[in-house]
Amino acid sequence: MKTECDLLIVGGGLTGLVAAWRARRAGLETVVVAQGPGSLPFTSGALDLLAVYPTETKRYRVRPWEAVSELIETEPNHPYGRVGLRGVRTAVEDFLSYLEASPLAYYRREEENMAIVTGAGTIKPTYAVSASMKKNRLAWSQRKPALILGFEGLADFAPEQVVSNLQDRWNGLRSARLDRTVLLDSSRRLTVAQLAADFERREFRDRFSEAVKPQLGQSKFLGLPAVLGFDRVADICRDLEEKLGVEVFEIPLLSPSLPGMRLADMLKRDLVASGADYRQGAPVEKLEAQGKEITVAHRAGKNRSEQILARHVVVATGRFFGRGLEASQHGVRETLLDLRVEAPQNRDNWHMSSFLGAPGHPINRVGVRVGRDLRPVGTDGLPLYENVFVAGAVLACHDWVREKSGAGISLATGHAAVESVLAHRRRANKKDSA
Ligand SMILES: Cc1cc2nc3c(=O)[nH]c(=O)nc-3n(C[C@H](O)[C@H](O)[C@H](O)COP(=O)(O)OP(=O)(O)OC[C@H]3O[C@@H](n4cnc5c(N)ncnc54)[C@H](O)[C@@H]3O)c2cc1C
Numbered sequence: 402m403k404t405e406c407d408l409l410i411v412g413g414g415l416t417g418l419v420a421a422w423r424a425r426r427a428g429l430e431t432v433v434v435a436q437g438p439g440s441l442p443f444t445s446g447a448l449d450l451l452a453v454y455p456t457e458t459k460r461y462r463v464r465p466w467e468a469v470s471e472l473i474e475t476e477p478n479h480p481y482g483r484v485g486l487r488g489v490r491t492a493v494e495d496f497l498s499y500l501e502a503s504p505l506a507y508y509r510r511e512e513e514n515m516a517i518v519t520g521a522g523t524i525k526p527t528y529a530v531s532a533s534m535k536k537n538r539l540a541w542s543q544r545k546p547a548l549i550l551g552f553e554g555l556a557d558f559a560p561e562q563v564v565s566n567l568q569d570r571w572n573g574l575r576s577a578r579l580d581r582t583v584l585l586d587s588s589r590r591l592t593v594a595q596l597a598a599d600f601e602r603r604e605f606r607d608r609f610s611e612a613v614k615p616q617l618g619q620s621k622f623l624g625l626p627a628v629l630g631f632d633r634v635a636d637i638c639r640d641l642e643e644k645l646g647v648e649v650f651e652i653p654l655l656s657p658s659l660p661g662m663r664l665a666d667m668l669k670r671d672l673v674a675s676g677a678d679y680r681q682g683a684p685v686e687k688l689e690a691q692g693k694e695i696t697v698a699h700r701a702g703k704n705r706s707e708q709i710l711a712r713h714v715v716v717a718t719g720r721f722f723g724r725g726l727e728a729s730q731h732g733v734r735e736t737l738l739d740l741r742v743e744a745p746q747n748r749d750n751w752h753m754s755s756f757l758g759a760p761g762h763p764i765n766r767v768g769v770r771v772g773r774d775l776r777p778v779g780t781d782g783l784p785l786y787e788n789v790f791v792a793g794a795v796l797a798c799h800d801w802v803r804e805k806s807g808a809g810i811s812l813a814t815g816h817a818a819v820e821s822v823l824a825h826r827r828r829a830n831k832k833d834s835a
Pocket of ligand 1: 808
């Protein structure tokens with residue numbers, strides 16, 4: 402089977418989805434091939450931009466854009482340095498404006514990071530959250546009396562742990578658990594998915610509200626694990642607030658997590674509706690080149706093999722989690738094109754002697770080295786391919802875990818890679834017409 406397209410995106414994680422979204426808006430015929438769902442379904446769904454910088458000082462930054470500017474000044478090889486401040490701003494602004502207008506109604510504070518309560522009872526700094534977590538920020542910033550409510554039998558969430566970790570900083574914070582009689586079918590094992598399905602039903606929300614009301618006392622806020630339905634979470638939150646007369650918010654749980662899944666599902670649905678071709682399952686096994694141009698991608702399915710004839714390729718295959726990079730005793734390699742990876746030569750230098758040492762382990766910064774337009778470069782600094790661009794976690798010179806910059810890097814570089822594709826096309830068209 403053969404398909405032709407303007408742009409092939411390899412990878413269906415957040416980076417690939419952002420790149421595809423930008424490409425469709427520019428009218429490019431776009432094919433996305435994803436071996437798996439990437440890390441998005443495992444995330445809190447909260448989008449980090451940059452919350453800790455410089456990382457070795459572990460300094461929490463209230464104003465992320467100031468921190469991004471400083472980082473770009475001092476680390477030009479960081480993905481943000483490659484894209485530049487204006488490019489990062491445009492990418493984040495464009496994509497978040499779309500998410501704000503979506504059914505998930507994302508929320509941010511433009512110039513400031515926010516702090517939200519997690520299912521472990523820690524405080525997570527982040528840049529943007531879905532509507533269901535907007536009041537999570539408000540609850541923590543106001544710290545008025547609040548009830549954190551769990552469900553008897555739901556192993557993924559312990560409200561007592563949240564309260565015991567936060568009560569010395571939050572007066573009037575209490576925990577409780579609802580017993581199983583409130584469930585529509587109390588004979589089943591209780592899971593996040595089952596609760597989410599129950600919350601989608603008005604009948605359940607009525608029963609739930611009747612059972613919760615007597616427990617609220619003086620509470621101004623009600624914090625629940627992130628189980629408030631699948632794609633109608635904003636409406637469900639509003640409905641519960643009306644029924645209960647308190648502010649309701651979701652608390653993100655440990656992986657896998659419903660807010661991350663909701664975001665991934667919505668992005669894929671919108672992409673397909675916009676005309677993108679999204680294929681999940683079999684990976685791209687090989688990219689074939691003519692000179693310095695990739696021309697054909699090969700994908701082997703169970704019963705048939707496919708060829709995708711692409712004019713441009715964006716590689717958004719993630720790091721070790723997404724399988725864009727592979728580590729062995731011989732070193733770290735990029736899995737799709739064997740691109741040049743920037744990593745400490747000697748394995749002894751992958752790690753520091755202190756486990757949680759302030760600068761972070763050098764292995765966390767490995768990845769593909771690219772030039773300003775995100776094309777992969779060789780040791781001479783020149784592009785290895787004319788029509789290949791690299792974006793997202795697979796890039797070198799960042800430590801998203803410590804920086805708290807995971808989603809921001811995906812947004813900035815996914816967007817910028819497509820801008821580079823568009824610039825490349827314009828140059829090629831000019832040449833053809835000259
Ligand atoms: C557990 C966890 C929690 C996180 N929590 C947060 C958070 O709360 N907030 C935040 O901002 N960031 C968070 N992050 C970071 C953030 O999710 C990632 O930095 C970001 O999503 C990376 O996206 P990516 O698309 O570059 O890579 P990935 O998400 O890894 O996606 C890579 C994609 O490439 C595909 N792929 C690889 N090779 C091939 C191939 N040959 N053919 C086809 N497809 C291929 C994979 O199947 C996958 O679809 C978290 C990450 C993890 C792992």
